[in-house]
Amino acid sequence: MKLLLLAADARLVMSIRTWMGMDGTEVDWIVDAMQAERTLCESRYDALLLELGLPQLHAADLIRRVRKSGHELPLVVIADGDDPQQRIRLLDLGADDCVVKPLHVGELAARLRVLLRRAGPASLAQAELRHGPLRVVTDSRTVSKDGNHVALTDKEYSLLEALLRSKGRVVSRQRLEEVMNGHGGELASHPVEVHVHHLRRKLGAAWITTVRGVGYALGEEA
Secondary structure (H helix, E strand, C coil): CEEEEECCCHHHHHHHHHHHHCCCCEEEEECCHHHHHHHHHHCCCCEEEEECCCCCCCHHHHHHHHHHCCCCCCEEEEECCCCHHHHHHHHHHCCCEEEECCCCHHHHHHHHHHHHHHHCHHHHHCCEEEECCEEEECCCCEEEECCEEECCCHHHHHHHHHHHCCCCCCEEHHHHHHHHHCCCCCCCCCCHHHHHHHHHHHHCHHHEEEECCCEEEECCCC
16 A cells, blocks of 8 residues: 655654554655645555645645546545534545544554545556556556557656656656655666656657656657
8 A cells, every 4th residue: 555645743654654664555755735736646646644734735725626636546634633513524525534633543544444445446447557558557567568568667667657647747857856766765876868768768759758948748649
């Protein structure tokens, strides 16, 4: 399971990462709401955890935007204080569950498992990305073109998935660097341009378009 956690409470983050990590769950932590929307477009997550009370975060607006963008992943709100009217409003706007601090992370994990079981086939559908004859299975990180397997490095795969999840939009070079380096993971030894060059060589030059001074975009379906 892979989670995106939008939170400011470092102790809460540590607790969630420690508990969830015991069963192999990966938790990516961010503190910026706008970054959360970009990240959801460029990487696949099984659920979004949203802590209320972050500076400059309007939870209702974020939930609306996430749902309007077509993201159907389970969304759990972590509330600070017992305000049932607030929780009811957020659930009506598209949150799937609300938990209240002080939080028992074991209960949170159990609630997530229930939500993922209910998601069922819809969750599985998010595990495959297609673009013309290109097919990407995100769970296994495998890529095929015209039915033939395409071997990619981890960095090349990360760039390709980010572009696929942003079809119709330009992804900045800076954002691709963040994706390639994996939210605090090992830094890439080569710049984005090198990995894009390798991707073009393996897939075909037309698959990735350079937008000068901005970044890269997925090419037209072949």
